[in-house]
Amino acid sequence: MYDAIIVGARCAGSPTAMLLARQGFKVLLVDRATFPSDTISTHILWPHGAEILARWGLLGTLAATGAPPICRHMTFDVGPFALRGAIPDANDGMGGFCPRRTVLDGLLANAAAAAGVEVREGFTVDELLLTDDIVVGVRGHGRHGGPVEEHARLVIGADGVNSFVARAVRAPEYDVRPVAACGYYSYFSGVRQDDIELFVRHHHAFGGAPTNDGLHLVMVNWPAKTFPAVRADIEGHVWRALESAPDFAARVRAGCREEKWYGTAGVPGYFRKPCGKGWALVGDASYNRDPITAQGISDAFIEAEMLATALGTVWSGADTLENRWAAHEAARNERVRPMYEFTGQLAALEPPPPEMRALFRALHGNQDATNAFLSAITGAIPLPDFMSNENLGRIMAAAKGVEFQR
Numbered sequence: 001m002y003d004a005i006i007v008g009a010r011c012a013g014s015p016t017a018m019l020l021a022r023q024g025f026k027v028l029l030v031d032r033a034t035f036p037s038d039t040i041s042t043h044i045l046w047p048h049g050a051e052i053l054a055r056w057g058l059l060g061t062l063a064a065t066g067a068p069p070i071c072r073h074m075t076f077d078v079g080p081f082a083l084r085g086a087i088p089d090a091n092d093g094m095g096g097f098c099p100r101r102t103v104l105d106g107l108l109a110n111a112a113a114a115a116g117v118e119v120r121e122g123f124t125v126d127e128l129l130l131t132d133d134i135v136v137g138v139r140g141h142g143r144h145g146g147p148v149e150e151h152a153r154l155v156i157g158a159d160g161v162n163s164f165v166a167r168a169v170r171a172p173e174y175d176v177r178p179v180a181a182c183g184y185y186s187y188f189s190g191v192r193q194d195d196i197e198l199f200v201r202h203h204h205a206f207g208g209a210p211t212n213d214g215l216h217l218v219m220v221n222w223p224a225k226t227f228p229a230v231r232a233d234i235e236g237h238v239w240r241a242l243e244s245a246p247d248f249a250a251r252v253r254a255g256c257r258e259e260k261w262y263g264t265a266g267v268p269g270y271f272r273k274p275c276g277k278g279w280a281l282v283g284d285a286s287y288n289r290d291p292i293t294a295q296g297i298s299d300a301f302i303e304a305e306m307l308a309t310a311l312g313t314v315w316s317g318a319d320t321l322e323n324r325w326a327a328h329e330a331a332r333n334e335r336v337r338p339m340y341e342f343t344g345q346l347a348a349l350e351p352p353p354p355e356m357r358a359l360f361r362a363l364h365g366n367q368d369a370t371n372a373f374l375s376a377i378t379g380a381i382p383l384p385d386f387m388s389n390e391n392l393g394r395i396m397a398a399a400k401g402v403e404f405q406r
Contacts, residue, residue: 012283013158014108019308049298135278163285177269180347185219290347362399
């Protein structure tokens with residue numbers, strides 16, 4: 001009998017398991033994959049996510065894999081000009097990373113095992129076990145074995161957008177947004193680039209960042225409706241998009257693509273009820289937004305901490321499950337709602353409205369405000385604080401002052 005069985009051992013499941021085990025709970029972590037293995041991903045671990053990894057004692061392990069730090073001299077290119085800056089508000093200004101998932105996910109699963117979690121790779125969950133409408137365990141199988149039943153106080157779905165656990169318990173979804181953007185990415189060697197670069201254009205966005213093994217991630221997004229055409233001519237669409245930033249395109253052309261193009265038709269945005277009778281959800285199984293703002297890995301870390309803290313409080317007898325579940329869902333929604341809305345707007349890949357163009361112009365040449373803007377759109381500081389009328393008024397007034405002095 002386990003305290004928790006966690007289905008899915010990547011960026012949400014392994015940290016949740018590790019944090020529960022560190023509190024002394026008995027945890028079984030299962031995944032149908034074996035590690036190291038790859039998965040479709042935005043790759044970006046923003047500085048506030050790296051700060052969490054440091055809190056867990058794992059940031060040095062990730063840095064030792066050779067993934068270069070990012071977000072210390074980053075670029076956000078809006079077309080007429082580029083905003084360049086750092087994110088000083090998280091991880092002591094030391095930046096984040098763009099790790100390969102073959103590296104990061106294995107690191108996290110190993111950390112869970114080191115904490116005392118029982119990790120079963122290559123294990124598929126076939127069904128949830130119920131007693132009186134309460135989830136009490138799982139039935140599944142390994143790659144070379146027969147059916148196995150395991151029981152627990154709680155089964156946690158950390159199994160992504162297409163979560164088996166969420167489907168099995170019929171977790172209600174709300175505030176669902178349709179698929180907005182599709183994308184492709186690959187890895188290049190020989191690209192001259194020392195930090196993450198992001199480019200926003202009309203009807204497409206793209207960028208790149210250094211990752212493990214001396215390679216560079218190159219990624220492009222288009223409106224979801226164009227996916228069939230993009231898939232029919234990936235190379236053509238990629239290079240036409242990159243040519244809207246000629247210097248970046250030239251640097252990528254000077255390199256060599258080392259792997260195939262990996263793509264996705266896109267994913268919807270949604271909130272799912274994250275907990276119920278004998279079950280809970282974490283990571284993309286719980287809540288999802290378009291990948292264009294690359295919040296998935298950092299959000300998974302935050303949610304893992306939130307869920308592990310809530311369960312520790314309940315299982316220690318300090319609170320009731322009903323109270324903690326309601327508070328947990330409310331806290332999740334309050335935290336992610338502003339970024340959810342911002343992501344939806346950005347993923348439409350429409351020209352920015354006049355007020356946003358005015359803000360970009362005001363930020364240009366104001367380094368402190370630019371750093372704060374980059375911190376806000378990556379999640380290091382609350383987006384509403386930056387976008388408040390008072391703060392925007394100060395930025396616009398400062399820009400007018402500089403203009404007047406000229």
